[in-house]
Amino acid sequence: MSVSENTAAVPPGDAEEGDPAHARLRRDLEAVLMVVDQPVAAYDIARAFDRPVREIEAALTELSEEYTVQGRGFDLRQVAEGWRVYTRPECADIVEHFLKEGQEVRLTQAALETLAVVAYRQPVSRGRVSAVRGVNCDGVMRTLVLRGLVEEAGHDPESGALLYRTTSYFLERLGLRSLDELPDLAPFLPDDIEGLDDTGEHTS
Structure with a gap:
């Protein structure tokens, strides 16, 4: 064709x-x-x-x-x-208010799963988060950033991919003093994430 x-x-x-x-x-x-x-x-x-x-x-x-x-x-x-x-640009304020300040709006299951991956594998790129979840998470990541739960954390020195980490607001909402107090859920995440590039593909 x-x-x-x-x-x-x-x-x-x-x-x-x-x-x-x-x-x-x-x-x-x-x-x-x-x-x-x-x-x-x-x-x-x-x-x-x-x-x-x-x-x-x-x-x-x-x-x-x-x-x-x-x-x-x-x-x-x-x-x-x-x-x-x-x-549309003129709607930006209301959209940001809804996503960031509307705390009565619960996070979706997809957002919770994405947030968990970032929390346990940070700093991590969007590509690797998508690889762990098995679906594209770009939109969900933008929502988490707008709601102040996730923030940019520089670039990967090798690939140049933008990295993300959780914020102090994330800790505040969970009532934690530091990431060390997170429940021990890391073993349930894939162990071979380090073998993925920043597009989510396995490296040779």
């Missing part, structure tokens, strides 16, 4: 409103954009959808403009690496 920038496609604006095929394309694009954890290139989407790049780019631009006109709380932006849904 190949994708060409010059493949004939429906130019922007030519797709009629109510066109079932175009509606399905928009729906599928939104579904993919909701699950990606980093910007995705139109070329990669086109290859996965087996559609022309120009058609994908036109549909993405259309969605982005539509979200802006409708005043949605999220924004579809094109950055250097590709396209991704972001919180």
Whole structure:
């Protein structure tokens, strides 16, 4: 399967409103954009959808403009690496307040598991945390950082990956004086984490 920038496609604006095929394309694009954890290139989407790049780019631009006109709380932006849904800048304060100050909102199971891995393996990169949990944890890590439970701890001297550790606020919330008072759960975490690189892959 190949994708060409010059493949004939429906130019922007030519797709009629109510066109079932175009509606399905928009729906599928939104579904993919909701699950990606980093910007995705139109070329990669086109290859996965087996559609022309120009058609994908036109549909993405259309969605982005539509979200802006409708005043949605999220924004579809094109950055250097590709396209991704972001919180609209004017909503940043309320989102941060909800994540950081809304202590009545309990942490999800995924957040608790991620926090445990950071606590017992710190300083640790997001890639290694994801490898231990078996799923991508970028979004959960951002939430933990915003809520003040996890913070950046420099970069790995070998790989350059950003490292994370728990904060003093984390200790305060758990009623601990230091990390030495954490329950002895480390043996339940994978022993071969040191054999993983910062993308979560096993090193040779």
